[in-house]
Amino acid sequence: MVDWTSLEEKWRQRWHEEKQFESDPDSKKKFFVTVAYPYPNSPQHIGHGRTYTLADVHARFMRMMGYNVLFPMGFHYTGTPILGMARRIQENDKELIETFRTLYKVPEEKIREFSEPVKIADYFHQEIKTGMIEMGYSIDWRREFTTIDPVYNKFIEWQFRKLKEKNLVIQGTHPVGWCPKDQNPVSQHDTQGDVEPSFTEYTIIKFRYDSYILPIATLRPETIFGVTNLWINPNVTYDIVRVDNETWIVSSECTTKLEFLNKKISRVGKITGNDLIGEKAKVPERNDEIFVLPATFVKSENGTGIVMSVPAHAPFDYQALQDLKNNTKKYPNLPVITNISPISIIETETYSEIPAQDVIKNFQIDDQNNPKLEEATKELYAKEFYGGKLKQNTGKFANKTVSVAKEEVKSWILASGNADILYELNDPPVKCRCGAECVVKLLDNQWFLNYSDREWKEKVHSWLKEMKIIPEEIRNEFNNVVDWLRERACARQHGLGTKLPWDKNWIVESLSDSVIYMAYYIISKYVNNKEITVDNISDSFFDYIFMEVGDSKKISSDYKIKPEILEKIKNEFQYFYPVNARHSGRDLVPNHLTFFIFNHLAIFPRKYWPEEIVVNGSVMMEGKKMSKSMGNIIPLRDAIKTHGADTIRLTILISAELLQDADFNQEAVRGIKNKLESMLDDCTKYKPSGNIHLQQEDRWLQSRLHQIIAKTTSSMQKMRLREALHYVLYDFESDLQWYLKRVEAKKRRDFAGILHEIFSTRVIMLSPFAPYVSEEMWSRLRNSSLASQSSWPNPIEDKIDFKSIQSENLLKLTLDDIKNIIRVTKIIPKRITIYTAASWKIKAYERILSKVIVGQINIGMLIKSLISDKDTEEIKKDPDFVKKTVNDILSESQEERESKIKAEFINEQEILSELDSLVQSEFGVPLQVFVESDHKRYDPKNKAKTARPYKPAIFIE
Numbered sequence: 034m035v036d037w038t039s040l041e042e043k044w045r046q047r048w049h050e051e052k053q054f055e056s057d058p059d060s061k062k063k064f065f066v067t068v069a070y071p072y073p074n075s076p077q078h079i080g081h082g083r084t085y086t087l088a089d090v091h092a093r094f095m096r097m098m099g100y101n102v103l104f105p106m107g108f109h110y111t112g113t114p115i116l117g118m119a120r121r122i123q124e125n126d127k128e129l130i131e132t133f134r135t136l137y138k139v140p141e142e143k144i145r146e147f148s149e150p151v152k153i154a155d156y157f158h159q160e161i162k163t164g165m166i167e168m169g170y171s172i173d174w175r176r177e178f179t180t181i182d183p184v185y186n187k188f189i190e191w192q193f194r195k196l197k198e199k200n201l202v203i204q205g206t207h208p209v210g211w212c213p214k215d216q217n218p219v220s221q222h223d224t225q226g227d228v229e230p231s232f233t234e235y236t237i238i239k240f241r242y243d244s245y246i247l248p249i250a251t252l253r254p255e256t257i258f259g260v261t262n263l264w265i266n267p268n269v270t271y272d273i274v275r276v277d278n279e280t281w282i283v284s285s286e287c288t289t290k291l292e293f294l295n296k297k298i299s300r301v302g303k304i305t306g307n308d309l310i311g312e313k314a315k316v317p318e319r320n321d322e323i324f325v326l327p328a329t330f331v332k333s334e335n336g337t338g339i340v341m342s343v344p345a346h347a348p349f350d351y352q353a354l355q356d357l358k359n360n361t362k363k364y365p366n367l368p369v370i371t372n373i374s375p376i377s378i379i380e381t382e383t384y385s386e387i388p389a390q391d392v393i394k395n396f397q398i399d400d401q402n403n404p405k406l407e408e409a410t411k412e413l414y415a416k417e418f419y420g421g422k423l424k425q426n427t428g429k430f431a432n433k434t435v436s437v438a439k440e441e442v443k444s445w446i447l448a449s450g451n452a453d454i455l456y457e458l459n460d461p462p463v464k465c466r467c468g469a470e471c472v473v474k475l476l477d478n479q480w481f482l483n484y485s486d487r488e489w490k491e492k493v494h495s496w497l498k499e500m501k502i503i504p505e506e507i508r509n510e511f512n513n514v515v516d517w518l519r520e521r522a523c524a525r526q527h528g529l530g531t532k533l534p535w536d537k538n539w540i541v542e543s544l545s546d547s548v549i550y551m552a553y554y555i556i557s558k559y560v561n562n563k564e565i566t567v568d569n570i571s572d573s574f575f576d577y578i579f580m581e582v583g584d585s586k587k588i589s590s591d592y593k594i595k596p597e598i599l600e601k602i603k604n605e606f607q608y609f610y611p612v613n614a615r616h617s618g619r620d621l622v623p624n625h626l627t628f629f630i631f632n633h634l635a636i637f638p639r640k641y642w643p644e645e646i647v648v649n650g651s652v653m654m655e656g657k658k659m660s661k662s663m664g665n666i667i668p669l670r671d672a673i674k675t676h677g678a679d680t681i682r683l684t685i686l687i688s689a690e691l692l693q694d695a696d697f698n699q700e701a702v703r704g705i706k707n708k709l710e711s712m713l714d715d716c717t718k719y720k721p722s723g724n725i726h727l728q729q730e731d732r733w734l735q736s737r738l739h740q741i742i743a744k745t746t747s748s749m750q751k752m753r754l755r756e757a758l759h760y761v762l763y764d765f766e767s768d769l770q771w772y773l774k775r776v777e778a779k780k781r782r783d784f785a786g787i788l789h790e791i792f793s794t795r796v797i798m799l800s801p802f803a804p805y806v807s808e809e810m811w812s813r814l815r816n817s818s819l820a821s822q823s824s825w826p827n828p829i830e831d832k833i834d835f836k837s838i839q840s841e842n843l844l845k846l847t848l849d850d851i852k853n854i855i856r857v858t859k860i861i862p863k864r865i866t867i868y869t870a871a872s873w874k875i876k877a878y879e880r881i882l883s884k885v886i887v888g889q890i891n892i893g894m895l896i897k898s899l900i901s902d903k904d905t906e907e908i909k910k911d912p913d914f915v916k917k918t919v920n921d922i923l924s925e926s927q928e929e930r931e932s933k934i935k936a937e938f939i940n941e942q943e944i945l946s947e948l949d950s951l952v953q954s955e956f957g958v959p960l961q962v963f964v965e966s967d968h969k970r971y972d973p974k975n976k977a978k979t980a981r982p983y984k985p986a987i988f989i990e
């Protein structure tokens with residue numbers, strides 16, 4: 034049994050003593066890798082472990098590739114969640130205290146201090162940091178900071194003054210996700226389940242009924258020309274509401290939404306949907322009247338609770354109208370219904386006159402409550418949006434494409450006062466951490482980052498084209514985010530963080546003070562070692578360090594900072610910047626990761642823009658989503674105590690490539706642990722030795738090694754770590770077993786050195802993944818250096834000996850064939866005879882292989898060309914040979930075929946004579962090998978003629 038805790042402690046100590054991961058500028062090429070810093074309001078769990086482990090493997094790999102790697106870490110204190118927690122502690126919230134006590138195992142006396150917000154952050158900061166150290170992350174801890182450090186505050190002030198100078202921070206009225214209880218904007222960090230509140234803008238169109246307005250909310254204002262009636266839910270009680278100077282009839286949910294949109298709202302009465310049925314409403318711009326009709330698909334929580342009906346283009350409307358026509362008895366007072374027919378206003382290549390009817394047929398829908406209507410609507414909407422054109426009955430919008438007309442119709446109705454705007458949260462309900470349901474609020478005089486700025490967006494789009502995005506499939510998600518991002522509230526009235534420099538009532542919020550902090554890792558080292566203090570810091574300091582702007586002598590004398598320190602910091606920044614790789618979870622694509630690009634482009638010159646983003650998916654626990662309610666959130670430090678850091682790292686990494694969900698399960702944990710223990714055991718067996726005469730199996734094992742190095746290196750470079758880890762842990766296994774069988778059968782004593790070489794290389798490649806146990810293995814292999822300081826092995830083309838590879842393959846396959854024959858025929862062997870193909874067959878094989886590899890597999894043509902050649906004319910005797918050989922080759926991989934071409938001719942008779950020792954040791958009988966054409970061969974059953982290259986004939990008696 035391995036004592037993982039003390040093994041890890043031993044190597045951690047050594048890394049620490051030798052300052053392994055502290056990096057300062059030197060003559061080597063640099064690599065700067067960062068991960069989104071943690072928010073310390075709870076301990077880290079296994080899910081967090083994935084992102085940081087991926088970044089650490091990346092850092093360790095690049096270090097071994099010869100780069101001077103900087104991998105630092107900070108702590109994000111900014112925001113309201115910690116304040117909220119402290120308040121709940123002050124209020125003696127039983128549930129939260131219980132969570133701290135039992136799930137997070139916080140000591141009682143610490144919990145008492147938690148009424149002070151910073152104490153919570155400090156406690157979990159230390160907890161998370163200790164966990165990261167225990168996980169073996171190769172972090173340069175000299176650069177640690179928190180976002181409430183005074184120098185950091187100065188840095189954020191500088192960032193915001195820069196953005197304001199460039200007009201990218203603006204004050205205005207814009208919609209934001211909002212917590213009505215906290216009276217604060219909300220973003221992903223503030224919501225339960227970490228949802229980024231997003232919303233959609235709808236156009237309200239006002240239909241007039243007497244002195245009232247019946248407003249509807251739509252995403253398709255252009256369909257106003259096809260309206261045939263309004264829908265109302267007869268079972269809903271609607272509000273009569275004064276909205277500024279008008280009286281609207283809307284659902285009560287809609288009234289609530291309107292209250293946050295800068296309107297003067299007062300409720301004046303109620304009316305049921307049923308009361309409105311059969312009434313007439315005037316269509317704006319068209320000035321004709323339509324009926325209000327009943328429909329149960331209308332939901333009070335969507336839009337205004339009233340819907341305009343466009344049956345030609347909206348499947349819901351078409352179906353609701355059909356339902357009414359089929360059920361006229363229910364509404365005897367509505368004889369009008371049968372007269373209503375769809376008005377078609379959009380033409381496409383896909384659909385007939387009434388597109389809604391087409392999709393309803395295709396989806397086989399026969400009722401307005403059928404769930405397939407959603408999908409039918411989406412399909413039709415997409416087709417019309419991208420391929421539709423407005424018909425002649427749409428007045429001045431005729432012949433315009435739907436995508437253009439949509440915006441134009443909207444502005445046209447808005448200008449006439451017959452329209453308005455409604456914002457609606459996507460995927461409601463979104464809950465604030467305080468428990469309140471979030472809404473969309475139009476916020477006045479708020480500070481916004483102007484992510485709507487067209488020029489800024491275009492700049493980001495074009496830089497995205499240059500950036501490496503791993504995995505590539507996520508690139509489009511970034512482009513979409515850049516497109517839909519708009520003004521974003523960047524300040525809050527409460528919370529920890531930096532005050533807006535020009536308006537101290539506001540605090541910069543957490544997704545705005547975390548976008549360029551990677552540059553601050555250069556500064557923080559000098560703050561921590563006290564070479565600079567907050568008194569030395571000014572905007573001109575940052576301008577000089579980051580932009581090389583200003584007079585260093587003046588800055589030195591104005592702020593009492595030593596000129597050589599100023600120079601040193603500037604040079605260090607210029608050395609390490611830009612960020613070479615930024616790692617984060619997928620949930621940060623729609624906000625942090627995209628803001629990171631936006632802000633770098635806004636503030637820094639081009640040479641400091643980020644080069645690469647690596648995105649990963651989440652971690653499941655035994656196949657299930659992790660959640661508090663499932664009780665399956667395992668704090669990382671608990672898991673380290675139980676399983677050891679290396680096992681956790683490997684279990685997470687081996688179960689999935691980047692974007693897939695990783696799965697942490699006990700079976701995998703056991704498998705990994707056993708594997709590591711047996712490898713560790715193996716490393717004590719072999720010691721380095723001098724040069725020996727290499728035999729074929731040695732050359733073969735070395736070839737396999739270099740093939741695996743090449744494959745592993747390529748996977749590492751693409752961050753396909755699951756694949757790389759498989760090569761290192763498992764691909765070697767069957768090769769080693771075969772090798773041991775071979776050397777034992779030959780009774781060799783001189784192979785320990787070869788295995789030492791193989792194991793050493795394998796341990797080096799394992800080291801970025803499982804750093805602790807790799808050090809232990811490395812030292813058991815009698816190395817005094819550190820595995821983590823070793824160079825990544827170089828795949829050497831020359832060491833790949835294709836002849837040896839083909840020879841060993843031939844031996845392996847032939848031995849397998851012998852075993853199979855014995856198993857099937859149940860013969861107790863007395864002697865075994867093998868026949869290899871005649872030389873004309875080998876020549877024919879080579880020709881056939883060279884044709885098949887370029888796709889020529891016409892048997893007739895092949896036979897013809899072989900017969901015409903003197904070397905291979907004997908094919909006449911055995912034309913079937915060609916077909917069989919083509920099939921042999923086609924059943925192999927392209928890689929295998931190329932390997933055979935590179936191996937050229939192998940002498941099968943000579944190679945197979947090596948089987949003798951193996952056959953002797955496995956079956957205890959002699960083996961003889963003949964060439965098919967040998968006249969003196971022993972061949973009583975006339976078997977030799979069936980031999981083919983790489984497929985010798987076997988005779989067992």
Ligand SMILES: [Zn+2]
Pocket residue numbers: 212213214215465466467468469
């Ligand atoms: Zn709240």
